Amino acid sequence: MQVDGALDDTQSVETDVEIAVTFTGFGKYNIKVLLLCGLIYMNTGFSISSVGLILPSAACDFQLTTIDKGRISATPTLVVIIVGMIIGAYFWGCLADLVGRKKALLTSTISYAFCEIISSVVSNYWGFLLLKFFSGFSISGHSTVVFTYLGEFQSGKTRERMLCWMEMAWSLGLIALPLTGWLVIPIHISFINDFFSFRSWNLFVIVCALPSVFIGCWLLSFPESPKYLAESGNNYQLAKTLFMMHKENTGNSCEDYLETLSQNGYEQLSLKLRNVQEETTPMSSENQLKRVRQLLANIYQQTLLLMKPPLLRKTANVCSIMFCLGSSYYALMLWFPELFQRFATFEGKSPAAAASVCSVSEQSLSRNQMNYNCLTTIPRTVYVHTLILGIACVPLSVMLPLCVDKLGYKFYLVISTLVASGVALGLLFVKSSIENLILSCIFEAASSIGMSIVLAIVVDLFPTNLRAIAAALCAFCGRLGALVGNHMFGYLIDTHCLILIIIVAVQLLVCSVLGYLLPIGRHPETTVFSLKNVS
Template structure:
């Protein structure tokens, strides 16, 4: 509904919405939503990271230089930048579920088409659209998952998404290892289809299947309440309560009446009659949509949200620039180490030295017109280890988040990732590089997830998806710049590149101290009105 509400009315609605969810308890329904959102986040990490495995394999077919490879990894980030905030606006105005559905199905469509496009620039355009679509998954799912969870469980449940991201990073090299080395080749004058094309096509399928499963889930109760769709809101609460407790809706209403919150009790009892009125109003106020987007966007940059918006967006920019700059290029770095060690067995080297060696080798290859057609097995193994290294921290994060808090994890993880980046200067073998890469991947990915989890707690329902999307958009800008810098600097300005990444991560650690995140009471009594609100 697009009716304007006062800040006091919004606070009252926010309180009632929080209480209504808490009273449904925690059980089977919440776990199902967690699994769904975990699969979406796993698909996000899988799809974004798949670019790193495609680059070495597609280099021959597209005749790619290092700068060309940089474009392939950067263009999806450009699409994610343009898409992120628009998806957030869409989710706040039309619903979290609808936003996720459109994002999943459109991502499948663009990826499946990109798998058969034989032209480099056509492939780039589709990767831009794919990035645009996948950004919707990343920024909306945190709001979708968080708005179904009771207060005392929200932080822990949101943090479990980090495990899903880690599983996506593990599934990626296993899938690539099974498909890319296959002897599949169909080549004509205007078309080719290699094993890496099949890999891209298979990577698109999870979006389709997850999108179909999402159709069986409801919109979040908090969004429906804010939108004035009271009948649907009551139906979702009924479904949640029945699946979580096995009890009837009448018992839920009795529980609400005992809470002592008359406004919530009255609204639930009159849900059907109120819904008819508000649905008619929403249809006659479409002209107010643009005005609402503008006002909600401006609200993010006004007190009391200005300071937190500035800090979390800057933090996300630095994390995105550092994380994606290295993560998408790790397979390429592993390949370069492998090429060097095959030619010079037993000789020590470093990241910067293999980059110079790669430049010289590329020039020689261009002269003799040869092109390697296979990725060394070690590249898949190293990428698999990289994903597996994230699992321990992904388990620790939700287990101790209530005791240590978001800020602790953000500050510590960013500092360690910065120190490890500096450590790349001192790595003299592929094994040492792998160890440092694993530590970097584990701690920097935690930092990215923590910032998005924070956004759910830092903003109220009517601003939450938009704020998360804005935060994600700044992360994509950072990713775009980081990828471009890596492509242009790694061969000739390696030392400068590593110092930039380390400095950005250190800045994230410092900024984490100033994020205005209040510690909330997690011991919520869901049988009374004494309940904390976000």
């Protein structure tokens, strides 16, 4: 590929931009982009998990049965869900390649906030359901693009560790959720007429949407990723971005940056960055259309490359892991508040009795098999247990980036999914809410680590020109698994609890086996250069 003096082929473009990013140094700017992407990913966990607290609160207004509750996280028709998630996950990956990572993130963030704010004032169940579908469509852009955006600002030396810090952001989102719910949902708000109702859970939905507005505004001040600018041939903006990164990281000028490149044997790269000029002539509509067609053709070709050897094995592997992890993790994560509430209700009526997850669910079904679950308040223990669930993720979230250089992605992925599989089986033997809480904490921490590792692996496993499409396919499989798992949980938890737990455990065991078979060594396959005098 050659655009406006860009390098002769994709590989040389990736090599040059990797070198250029490495010589910008590591410092203030890297931390700033990590904070931004961390907020985006934290907001993803916060937003997805918020459904678990909305379910009990919305039950009275929408008159929901357990099966209906499963549909708030999915649309009523499974075919529509699958089509929507195909469009959603793949749409954001394609958009990231068409217009850039930043614009894709910005669009998904703002559209999510818009859908959530509108859904907060919709009193009709099906209208709320439809908006939740579009919210899921929008927020799928976060996990599809954010790891790619963060990774493309990092050098091969720091990328692995920086991507792993994203797990901490997810954990912080899980901690912020119950604190926010505990603060907002118990507020006594009741505005009801024949056409409209507004309660505290409606306010909670609005509050959950506000971080997206802030993140969208902050994202406007960030540039496009250097690797995307290089791939698209925008050398002027690429040079401008590299100079800005170097200045913020080191405090030195662009001349110092160019001189450093020359002194280390990269005179050609230094000259290219020095001689770029800003394009003053706007692109004609005909050329713009031609460029879009070319990009669409590239996306098609890139997708075919992912489906053929030698990348087929990698694609099938990570997509299968994401489907099984999504099916297991999101199903239980969205339903943990519901399970906590069931235990709280059971122990409130029978303090001295012991019961497992399955027996509590069966008793819940016998009490209201044909009625909706209408509770005016969520027990305080639900917020406390959900908060503990988030806090339990912090230790592993800290250990991951600190130890990943020595242990590697594969070690963490295999061990975390094995532990999660064992814990899922352990849920069959719990006899109290405390035991349920302990196992839930271990499951949450272990399985969430696995999700973040797979998303980080995609960034390092695939080349730049295929990275966004690979992330889109991976995100689609994870979301598809999440919707299937959540739907499955809603139908099986009350009547076939044993089968449900076994399915979850087997899926996680499959993830462990596939993780072991991933074609990565102790360290991810990052591009490493022999650079002289790089501090």
